[in-house]
Amino acid sequence: MTTNDDLLKLDNQLCFALYVASKEIIRLYKPLLDPLGLTYTGYIVMLVLWEKDQITIKELGERLSLDTGTLTPLLKKMEADGLLSRRRSPLDERQVYIWLTAKGKQLKNPALEVPKQMICALPSDLESTGNLLVDLHRLIGAIKK
Numbered sequence: 001m002t003t004n005d006d007l008l009k010l011d012n013q014l015c016f017a018l019y020v021a022s023k024e025i026i027r028l029y030k031p032l033l034d035p036l037g038l039t040y041t042g043y044i045v046m047l048v049l050w051e052k053d054q055i056t057i058k059e060l061g062e063r064l065s066l067d068t069g070t071l072t073p074l075l076k077k078m079e080a081d082g083l084l085s086r087r088r089s090p091l092d093e094r095q096v097y098i099w100l101t102a103k104g105k106q107l108k109n110p111a112l113e114v115p116k117q118m119i120c121a122l123p124s125d126l127e128s129t130g131n132l133l134v135d136l137h138r139l140i141g142a143i144k145k
Contacts, residue, residue: 028121032114036107037081041074049084049100050108057096
């Protein structure tokens, strides 16, 4: 039986469990991304651009659930690192497009090792991890409706 006090216990909060799990998984990524010169947020930007190059900052933000205030400084740094370039649309100055540079495209092959190493680093089998991913996508989809 759940009491009112149980409702306010930290260990009973889904948000806290997801928060800690997210932090810990990102911590596992760090040593894999450091040799590539990427932070976790930079890595997910690159994942989107490797799927679809030449997108607007707005599209990128929607795909990553990040606002432009978070993306802009990150993209400036990644541009300074030579991974991408940003250009205003000649048709609409408000739209800024992002392109991968040759260096950004070349980073894709070494990055292929990251998901493989992450699978080995996780303390669960591939099927359980796949099921968790499906459940999380379902949860995200339901929340965003």
